Amino acid sequence: MDCFGSDSEEESSEPISRDDSCGVLSVHPHTETSLLNHVRNSLADFQLPGTRSGTTKTTKAEHVLEAVDEFCIQRHWMMHVGPEKGEIIARSLRESIDKKLSSSSHSNCTFVLVELGSYCGYSSILMAKECIAAYGVRIDLKLITLEIHPDYIAIARELVHLSGLDDIISLREVSFNGHATNMVEILQNELRNIFDKKSQTVPIDLLFIDHDKDSYKTDLIRLEYSGLIRQGSRVVADNVVFAQIYNYLEYVQKRQQDGVAVTNTVFCNVEYSTKELSAGNNPSLSDGIDYLLDP
Template identity: 30%
Template sequence: MLESSSVLLFIVFVLLFLLLLFVVLVRKNGTAALIWNEIIREKITNFIMNQSKEQRILNFVLQNAVRGDPCSVMDTIDKYCSQKEWAMNVGCEKGLILDKTVEEIKPSVVLELGTYCGYSAIRIARLLKAGARLLTVEFNPEFAAIAKQMIEFAGVQDKVNILEGPSEEIIPQLKKKYEVDTLDFVFLDHWKDRYSPDTILLQECNLLRKGSVLLADNVICPGAPEFLKYIRNNPSFQCTNYPAHLEYMEVQDAMEKAVFLG
């Protein structure tokens, strides 16, 4: 009996040690970080609380942010995701790169691929000039519903239109169904394996004009190698890389800006 208890304690000790080691690795390793936050930790918390992480983020915003204040909503999301639960928003560090790009372009028509909880949509919309509009595409209905509430709470709903569905189906509909002539700015932050095919699709649908700007997030972590290969070797684009970190972590990441030359 005593020997059995000792073996059990040893197993528990080893498991706790491995868990601690994994958590330490998470801070420096992008793959480990994503596995820990998106698979292990999130699934356990969702099961215990019987509620999605995205709903928890929304509830925190509704309880702590100032209604009608986009910056307050963004700061509250950043606070939650840096202190409580990691989430795949663009975050405050890379958000400044996004801000600068929007301020330089002063776009009238913006397309965002990957709405998630609405953080980057709010971030972009607060900088848009009067009459400008943002079309943001989200495949997941639950995320789209959360984003709708978040965007309305931030008070930027008059500039944002959430389009539900896969990007490869919505992009070809933009001209006729959503009356888009060409896009001034495209923010790519959805499935990384869709970055390259959707960029090609935007060109095939004649949605890019000379001077249209694409900005892609997470090109290092989790990474979009096919997109980088395509965009950097395409004479129709002029590229700039912005080194940064994975949102709310010390893991290396980057954003890639591509100006369409026509």
């Protein structure tokens, strides 16, 4: 499609202006494939002779994220969390890790991070990059991201590979039986294998929810009942304002009223919506990320 632009050598050096037809909430087929091609070409330019061997994981991951942001701002809107929300999520991640380190008797510890809704892997790459950059070997990060769409998993797996984070990020496909997904079973098995536990449930340190909006509340409750979310876990949920996920917000607010947890909604903009906001279009592009943590 024309709104994707071109990655050919003849491409103009002038910044590409995102066409209105490719603006916020626009969906076109093959956008994810076009994004992947853009990132590959961007990395090909980035990894010049003489610098390839010195490219660190954080540098590669950062460049992948920048290439994704460039594509989504200049060419076609996509539903990655983006840089504004990314900083909110990274801040919550740092707070959660700092809390675990402060309560640990060791100078390092294992941190379990689970994401519901991989899409193209942007937020997983962002969180893994943030953890490596801020904590290095002090944190042994176990990041598991779950996705129901095979096509998205294929794109996410390639972007994770381009970021050099295959050994940190585990992508797993979930299935739906008409009533619920096998999310809990996958996570239980994955964590038992990681920690070599035959029956004991290993809790999640931070859960990032960004999948089917109708499943936020039910899936959180399922994880609570399974023991994967318990005291000490932190839950971060995207799109709670823009997608009007009121049943989730009412549930976590009730948890706060019961003294079980504290919930806080951080207001922000819908990802990659700066152009529309500055032009005065789509004024209802406000969104929020909700934290749920111990009181």
